[in-house]
Amino acid sequence: xxxxxxxxxxxxxxxxxxxxxxxxxxxxxxxxxxxxxxxxxxxxxxxxxxxxxxxxxxxxxxxxxxxxxxxxxxxxxxxxxxxxxxxxxxxxxxxxxxxxxxxxxxxxxxxxxxxxxxxxxxxxxxxxxxxxxxxxxxxxxxxxxxxxxxxxxxxxxxxxxxxxxxxxxxxxxxxxxxxxxxxxxxxxxxxxxxxxxxxxxxxxxxxxxxxxxxxxxxxxxxxxxxxxxxxxxxxxxxxxxxxxxxx
Ligand SMILES: NC(=O)c1ccc[n+]([C@@H]2O[C@H](COP(=O)([O-])OP(=O)(O)OC[C@H]3O[C@@H](n4cnc5c(N)ncnc54)[C@H](O)[C@@H]3O)[C@@H](O)[C@H]2O)c1
Numbered sequence: 155x156x157x158x159x160x161x162x163x164x165x166x167x168x169x170x171x172x173x174x175x176x177x178x179x180x181x182x183x184x185x186x187x188x189x190x191x192x193x194x195x196x197x198x199x200x201x202x203x204x205x206x207x208x209x210x211x212x213x214x215x216x217x218x219x220x221x222x223x224x225x226x227x228x229x230x231x232x233x234x235x236x237x238x239x240x241x242x243x244x245x246x247x248x249x250x251x252x253x254x255x256x257x258x259x260x261x262x263x264x265x266x267x268x269x270x271x272x273x274x275x276x277x278x279x280x281x282x283x284x285x286x287x288x289x290x291x292x293x294x295x296x297x298x299x300x301x302x303x304x305x306x307x308x309x310x311x312x313x314x315x316x317x318x319x320x321x322x323x324x325x326x327x328x329x330x331x332x333x334x335x336x337x338x339x340x341x342x343x344x345x346x347x348x349x350x351x352x353x354x355x356x357x358x359x360x361x362x363x364x365x366x367x368x369x370x371x372x373x374x375x376x377x378x379x380x381x382x383x384x385x386x387x388x389x390x391x392x393x394x395x396x397x398x399x400x401x
Pocket of ligand 1: 166167168169170171172173190191192193213214215216241242243244245267271294295296297335336337338339340341342343344
């Protein structure tokens with residue numbers, strides 16, 4: 155269980171949901187984990203629950219100077235960065251609407267977090283990851299990027315594009331970049347916000363007839379940051395119970 159011992163992982167949106175699950179799993183395998191979240195207080199609570207290997211960082215991934223300063227500070231204090239999980243995202247039920255319905259301002263705000271946030275964190279962390287053994291970035295896209303019928307879906311399609319672009323751009327520095335496209339996973343946010351009818355409709359399309367769990371996404375992340383995926387870069391792993399494969 156110590157396969158990530160001595161490694162430093164930055165997890166955006168680490169306070170709750172997938173992000174907290176990622177932090178718990180990496181810390182349990184020996185990594186130092188930095189839970190970077192807009193909600194600094196919840197991140198601090200999560201870090202305290204995880205233990206000595208965890209620390210909280212209040213950070214808005216859309217704030218470019220703050221992101222640059224935060225990555226430099228983490229690297230200075232811990233000697234570098236090995237793993238970056240670009241997980242922070244706006245994904246409320248309200249965001250899952252056509253662009254014209256959501257409106258330009260809210261669509262732009264979602265792009266700032268879901269897309270520019272990924273780009274900014276990647277560019278700010280990459281110099282501190284370059285040349286480190288096993289350096290890996292995992293971006294969290296979504297199955298909503300496949301039908302891509304909403305503003306949210308477009309941001310997550312962009313995350314897949316950014317993943318391919320950075321796999322090429324950072325490959326020469328020894329950094330692998332992959333994405334995960336989760337299907338419907340019942341985190342607290344989803345449980346609180348998504349109407350039951352939508353949950354039922356998505357579940358009906360799944361081949362695997364059970365609820366998706368945070369642990370399903372955590373397992374995919376662990377694969378993509380492990381030496382076992384050392385020949386994999388620029389990919390997007392769909393973890394959805396097979397929703398797009400249904401006839
Ligand atoms: N849960 C699902 O079914 C599902 C499916 C597909 C994709 N996703 C994606 O997975 C990611 C995590 O989902 P979740 O369900 O765990 O979400 P969540 O809402 O439980 O947690 C998201 C975290 O991101 C933080 N955050 C939001 N904006 C931020 C910002 N600007 N800077 C820093 N932190 C910020 C929030 O404070 C929160 O702690 C998101 O990118 C989401 O779009 C989720």
